[in-house]
Amino acid sequence: MGLNGGYSGFRILREGLSGNRGWRPAWRDPAPQPAYDFVIVGGGGHGLATAYYLASQFGEASVAVLEKGWIGGGNVGRNTTIIRSNYLLDGNQPFYEFSLKLWEGLEQDFNYNAMVSQRGVYNIFHSDAQRDAYRRRGNAMILHGADAELLDATQLRAECPFLNFDNARLPVMGALVQRRGGTVRHDAVAWGYARGADRRGVDIIQNCEVTGFRIQNGRCTGVETSRGFIAARKVGCAVAGNSSRVMQAAGMRLPIESHVLQAFVSEGLKPIIPGVVTYGGGHFYISQSDKGGLVFGGDIDMYNSYAQRGNLPVIEDVCEGGMTLMPMIGRARMVRMWGGIMDMSMDGSPIIDRTHIDGLYFNGGWCYGGFKATPASGWCFAHLLATDTPHETATAYRMDRFERGFMIDEKGSGAQPNQH
Amino acid sequence: MIIDHPLLGPRDSQEFVLLGDASLLNRPDWQAENAGHAFYEYQYLRDNPAGAHRELWYHEMGDRSWLVVTRDTVTHEVLKVELAADVTSGMASGVAAGRRPK
Structure with a gap:
């Protein structure tokens, strides 16, 4: 990448001394070519990461990302920016731990400041039974090579003194902590992947809506778009939230419902909350x-x-x-709220798989765990696209697992997407 | 969202819980040749439309009736509300307001 195009402290110094005239747009705005080896539908976090890893890890030179709006305008910019790998089941935990490891090296890898902050994730528990369940989860995490730590109320009070420890109905008894978890600047993830992919030759084509797939003799040969037909050897869809709408154009019905998830931001306050805190008595x-x-x-x-x-x-x-968990926030004013559309799958876990149509691949069903999965999702989808075999951490994410009876249901709530 | 209950009038959607797509009323024939596949499609696959969506709502904090609500998933506008009992009796007598049988 060199000193000219790369981002570094030296570069900032040099640009500062020369009037900041050397900065260039972080990615090109190319017109679509008539044909590519790989077309990725969806310029969100997962699609951009897929293109980035196709170019950087699998040496693919002919890749395009098609985005109907602007990149990073969907769920990658609408989430609550949390990263963690605190899953229980074998089908999930290795994948999310792979993702967390990629987060840890991401900024150096794609030469972009994504503000990865491993400030810790605290899952609070409020009963003996819940502590047992969290201890079991922590052990599962450790067995899969992740970190987990169980804090009792005294230890937790030292780190989070503001919690409502003595609540009569749901006393705070401790927490399962993953110290390597934390938060990331979500927009920078999209921009970093876009810039990294662009510099490796990927065409990122915005304002280009895919309206259909050209399927001949059971094989997908390209996509119809608002900017004309684009031929492709392989087409990968990463459009979570709208998966059903897009895949319907290929005649598919998915084990997915689209639901809205809201997020909220208060006015700015002095530093008070050390990491990510989750409530065990409800969903917060x-x-x-x-x-x-x-x-x-x-x-x-x-x-x-x-x-x-x-x-x-x-x-x-x-x-x-x-308010139940930390009554101190009651005086803070909420300044913004918004919603994003989730692919809620039938078991609460994602899908990264081939479809029954040759050359057409699917990545979706992320429920509301998609952001933390971004690097591993991109890597595993790129692996599948490039080699036609699933990555070793994503072998369970098959499209047909519902018919075969191999659900990955972390919550155990069955085929009821709004309960996952 | 306000759901205009056929018997009780306009009620807050908070009084209800949603089960899902009203196609769940069309239970496949368990004795059919392809019952396994039909139940897979019935249980797991969804049309998931952007636009008018017929869905089953249960009036849990009300009269405990099941309703078939037609709602626009893009605007959240409630377009039509029927008692599920009326819909299923219509289906049984062949007037079928339900979706295509598999």
Whole structure:
């Protein structure tokens, strides 16, 4: 990459001394070529990461990312920026731990400051039974090579003194902590992957909506777009939130429902919350951004939606959870809230797989765990596209697992997407 | 969202829980040749449309009736509300308001 194009402290110094006239756009704006080896549908975090790893890890030179709007305008810019690998099941934990390891080296790898901050994730428990369950989860994490630590109430009080320890109904008894978990600047993830992919020759084509697939004799030969037909040897779809709509164009019905998940930010406050804190008595999670805003969220709205905005009952529910866990936030004013559309799958776990159509590959069903999965999702999808074999950490994410009876149901709530 | 209950009038959607797509009313024939595959499709696959969506809502904090609500998933507008009992009796007598049988 060299000193000219790369980002570094030296570069900032040099640009500062020369009037900052040397900065260039971080990625090109190319017109689509008539044909590529690989076309990735969807310029979100997962699609851009897929293109980046196709170029950087698998040496593929002919790759395009097609995005109907602008890159990073969907869920990669709408999440609550949490990274962690605290899963229980064999099908999930190695994948998410792979992802967390990629997060740890990401900024050096793609030469972009994504503000990866391993400030720790605290899962609070409130009963003996919940402590047992968290201890089991922690052991599963350790067995898969991740880190986990169980804190009792005294230890937790030293790190998070603001919690409502003596709540009569749901006393805070301790927490399962993953210290390597934390937060990342989510927009920078999209931009970093886009810039890294672009510099390796990937064409990132914005304002290019895929309207259909050209399928001949059971083989996908390219995509119809708002900017004309683009031929491709292989097409990979990474459009979580809209997976059903896009794959419908290939005649597929998916084990997915689209639901809206809301997120909230308060006014900026002085540093008070050390890491990511999740409530065990309801659904509420919170962290504090570097600007000071409390970033928090909770349940999905529970009904199918493509609206990218939710309703008031869930806002009330989320805030009640927050008030129960940490009453101190009651005086903070909420300044922003928004919604994103989730691919809620039938077992709460994602899909990275071939489809029954040759040359057409699918990545989706991320429920509301998609952001932390971004690096591993991209790597594993690139692996599948380039080699036609699943990556070793993603072998369980098969499209047909529901028919074969191999669900990966962390929550054990069955084929009820709004409960995952 | 306000759901205009056929018997009780307009009610807050908070009083209800959502089960899912109203196609769940069309249970496959368990004795059919392809029952295994039909139940897989019934249980796991969804049309998941952006637009009008027929779905089953249960009035848990009300009269405990099951409703078939037609709702726009892009605007959240409730377009039509029927008692599920009326829909299924219509289906049984062949007037089928339900979706295509598999």
